[in-house]
Amino acid sequence: MLALVLDQGVHLVSDYPEPTRLPGEALLQVRLSGICDTDLQLARGYMKFRGVLGHEFVADVLAADNPQWIGKRVVGDINAGCGDCEDCRYYGGHHCAKRTVLGIDGRDGVFAERFCLPERCLVGVPHSVDDERAVFAEPLAAAIHVLDAVAELTQQVTLSGYGKCEPPREALVIGDGKLGLLVAMVLAVAGMSVTQIGHHPRKLQVLGRRGIPTLLEEQLGDTSRRFPLVVEASGSHTGFARALSLVAPRGTLVQKSTVTGTTQAELSTLVVNEIRLLGSRCGNLGHAMAWLEQGRVDPRDLIDGRFPLEQAEHAFAQAATRGVSKILLAPVGAE
């Protein structure tokens, strides 16, 4: 089958072996997939991954152990845990020590005609959510996961003034990549006053249309303004230092970017200001699908291009171009 493979570089392969469905897994036919910044990072060596790239998808179930899935249109959690450990049984398996991760770690991804994923990872897509919305379920879930960090803040009780028992009303989002824009949308929908900083006026317009104030990096200058919640989604090493300097004392910094290599961090700032730094990765796909069905977020204006899988190499290069937002891939005949 046709597949975009990362090996020594990223190549379209026409005779990639068909996936083998294991017990408990579903065989899925891709309808639409999305290129994520993590795919670009992987191509640069992150995780040392080798295989078919891609983890954002909407697909049809071709085969499964449970016949109720067959023919269903689905999205899915990218973390394929063992299903048996404490983390899988109680916490969704995102931290299962034996997990593979779709198109990222030990498991072929979705920039292909077909792929496999455990059935327990699947979430059905309702008729009212079209493919171009559903394909955003995975990054939207990651964006909504920032609210989990905020939820902690509202519920904590402290012994001696460590943190405050109120949710932050103001938030700053750093980075106008696809994930950063989704995070800003989610926080605004959740009722927070959000400011977004980025580099690309065209991307920031997506938020301007929604009434979310945006600033170009250079407009921020050396403001003394500090925010109780800062989300770092710039995908750069410099974004972290920037973020750390913009968090208020006792504030929270949610780190979404995964960047290859080491970052220079002024950790004494973290200690002196008693900042809470939360690493945040994947969210709950069911929650994301509920948000899409309820129309709380409509991410379609993030789409900057749609290519057939045959043009995947070109599409991948497009996605890596500065200022370009979401690029989608569709196997021919998928719609």
Add this chain to the structure above:
Amino acid sequence: MLALVLDQGVHLVSDYPEPTRLPGEALLQVRLSGICDTDLQLARGYMKFRGVLGHEFVADVLAADNPQWIGKRVVGDINAGCGDCEDCRYYGGHHCAKRTVLGIDGRDGVFAERFCLPERCLVGVPHSVDDERAVFAEPLAAAIHVLDAVAELTQQVTLSGYGKCEPPREALVIGDGKLGLLVAMVLAVAGMSVTQIGHHPRKLQVLGRRGIPTLLEEQLGDTSRRFPLVVEASGSHTGFARALSLVAPRGTLVQKSTVTGTTQAELSTLVVNEIRLLGSRCGNLGHAMAWLEQGRVDPRDLIDGRFPLEQAEHAFAQAATRGVSKILLAPVGAE
């Protein structure tokens, strides 16, 4: 008066000006003071501080606006906030934007005969707690403050499995400096199973005597063991990377060390494992005094030497010697 002053280097000065007591402040006569690793860091340029060093003390109140303080034996919070902002009114003033910090930032410290501190910072010392215990109130409060971070963990409720709603039962403390040893004692008293790693067999004996298991850094090897709670108190840039690699997924890393300059951090580990990194600085002096009065912690076997203030330069050099624990300073005639 006699004072140990940081200027271009650390020097004992015999004619340092007497402190001027401002409204709301107490004038304090030092009975005993302790040298902290932060003092050593300050001498290396941390915070760009200039003035009298020292912030761990027990002292007698010579003068105060409130006559009830006069003649009392006290310890005190080192954060001298404005007293008026939201942080001062509700949260103890540790993050007051206008604060000075005793012997650290904008306020002369306690390696002198006399110094001043706002009355609201003072905590009385009961008769049953002698000077050699009371002088540990400040670092002990900082150690107990780690429990505030743990208290958060026990009380949180999460939306989608971000963190677990149970207190960690196992903890690892990195660094066998004075603060690291106090943190290990506090966590053990709080009921946790604590492991301590360090470099100095003689220092680790302090914990061995209390039944707390200790490991030399080299004994840990490349263990695959991970801990739900890790406290970084090594005071080194390398300690942080070590700590990050030893935290379990969804675990908590409490960063106590303040180190000058930037640390190399593999932030993708923080994100992929969704680690919660909490900067933690000063604690509540009242809580620390209660622990000392109740005998929950007796820190006196951390004392490695006691010198008159006249020998402060020598004492400071002693404190900077590898393997040496707490060094105390007493003005002549102080007892």
